[in-house]
Amino acid sequence: MAASLLSQAMKRCSAHTCAAVAVRRALSSGAATPSVYTRFLLKLSHYFYDVENILDWNNWLRSQGVIHKNRLFGYAQKNFGNNVAAAYYILTLRGSFRFAGQSEWFRPDSRGRFSYDFMSTPDAKIEEVDLSGTLINHNGLENLVKQNKLQTLSLRGCPEVDDWFLARLHVFGESLVELDLSHCSRITVGGLAALQNLRKLERLDISGLPRLQNPGLVRILLEEMLPLCQVSGAEYEQGLIQPDSQEQTEGHHEASTHTGLRHL
């Protein structure tokens, strides 16, 4: 009886969670729609616990991959210093950076290979970092916390950057001038509130954040919170309810409350 109730509950959730899980995986893999194979697996997983376990292991393996990429580079830190370790970490993630006092950027090539020239200047601190599209998360930031001269940080399209990552950015409060958070799908207003510790911030990009319901309002609040900062990526009209589309938004609101109730 418990099993039949559980299967009923699963079938009830299956309709929208199937879409939710498929969309989440599609977003992380970067494809527009999930492939036939993925959809077939999802459909099978509603009927067989084995397939469900296989999908679970897949997700676990992927998360283990992210954890491995963001491990602490303690050996490099101890033997070569914090700057070299941070540089090595950024390059293994396929990001690029520029040292303070130098003008050339250190980048990996398309295959992910890079030269080890950064080891020749162990005292140079990193000034600009471009980590767009990498798998950096809040644990990986441990490798970068000692870079107190960091001025530019670009996190465009990083799938693992979330609010907890933003909360850890306070270590760069004295130096960070430019921050690009566009297209990071996990960021919400709660994380943006943590940016209050970055007092020297001058340029902030918050375009393409799907979880912000009122981008215009958030832009106003951010500009009020950080007086020196120019916020780009959100227009003031975004998120405002227009008078002619009132009925459409009401219908939308009803649909969203229905799904909310189903969650309970």
Added chain:
Amino acid sequence: MWRKLFTSVPAFRALKAPCRSFKSSSRGAEKDFFKDLDAQLRAFRDKAAAAMPGSDWSPIELTPGLPPERADVVIVGGGVVGWSIAYWLKMKARVRDGLRVLVVEKDPTYSQASTVLSCGGIRQQFSLKENIMLSLFSAHFMKNINNHLCVVNEDPVDLQFNHSGYLFLASEKSAHIMEENYRTQRYVGAKVALLSPSQLKERFPWMNTEGVALASLGLENEGWFDPWSLLNALRRKAVSMGVYQCFGEVTGFKCAANLAETTDGEVLNVQRIKYVNVRMPNSLEYQPVECAVVVNAAGANSGKIASMLGIGLGPKESVSGVPLPVEPRKRFVYVVHCPDGPGLDTPFLIDYSGVYCRREGLGGNYITGMSPEETEEPDISNLDVDHEFFQEKVWHRLAHRIPAFEQLKVSNAWAGFYDYNTFDQNGIIGLHPLVPNMYFATGFSGHGLQQSPAVGLAVAELILDGGYKTIDLSALDLKRILLQEPILESNIV
């Protein structure tokens, strides 16, 4: 049962009998006959399907929602602490049915539960290092909550965490305590910064810094979140791992008593719980659940559960005369609307006068409240809100600290219970000497939510491993109540 299948047929016959008039009525009767036939056939088909194997119909009428007759661990209280303990017990016992855990909750609507009525804040700015470690662990748990609590084919957990941090203000008298606490917090690993009044004024221009000597701001792992999401996430994951959930009230225990002699020669009655009596809602029916271990995570009602075992009902000088010092204390939370109030950078502000305030949402709403004086504790028989308290005690202190709040409107208010530890306002975790199989995890006095994941792991380690492995909480053990050694926190809200 077969009689029930054919009761429809005599009813149909009875319908046909009174219609004795001619023509039109007989045609009407024929129409009724076909309509009824359709309904009767459908009913017959349903009953036949119920009779076939694979359906859940049974001729024996069982009360729905009864707990199992025996369980290994019974957790009394289905709040966030109880479900956290259930989750960690199942996580540590890796085998699927290795441990049968039952969580008993009195109220399925959680209408009076402290968990859901809480403001939902988490902070590391305590003075006791155990408290700091507990909430640091809980923050790390929430950081990786989807690795811990995600269930396949369900939505990922969203706690709606706001990372605005806590801001404590200290007057001249208590500035040295704040500095001492700051040192302890940094030593344990919390990221806190001290601010002078001028730095405070520059950072938060909407604040009136008169009377403030020092302020401490949490930079990381501090803020507030949605307690209902955490509770549901823990519950969903625990149920998916096989924890039994029962909605009923624990009305008594059946124990086996033994006599034990203390070193002073006093003879004590040591009770080992054998059965927990769980009474069904709105009924007198109860199920005795045979169990090995009971966990008291009943929050504000923990004192009542303890008194069912006779703790506190013995002679005053003996161990059995010391009651569990946990009682419900009512606290009010007011939702105010102020359009010109502080913006997105509002932290969870806690003034030295005891008043607290935090932002709620983006629409200029704030949540505020204050702990009343010891002598003016409100009545705990109900959860009615006293609006006079806001007008007389809270508002002027709030407006003094944040001048924009002189113009505000109270839009909503609610009240909730603290499981207040009258002894020293810190959690009580551990065994009682008189009841060797009841573990206590209660008395957190308003910090239960923020410490719940860590407390759950600690109690699971106590039960399954016999001692603490991750965080050493021996300082919070129950025996400090019996030895009369309080460990006090320097700032309480």
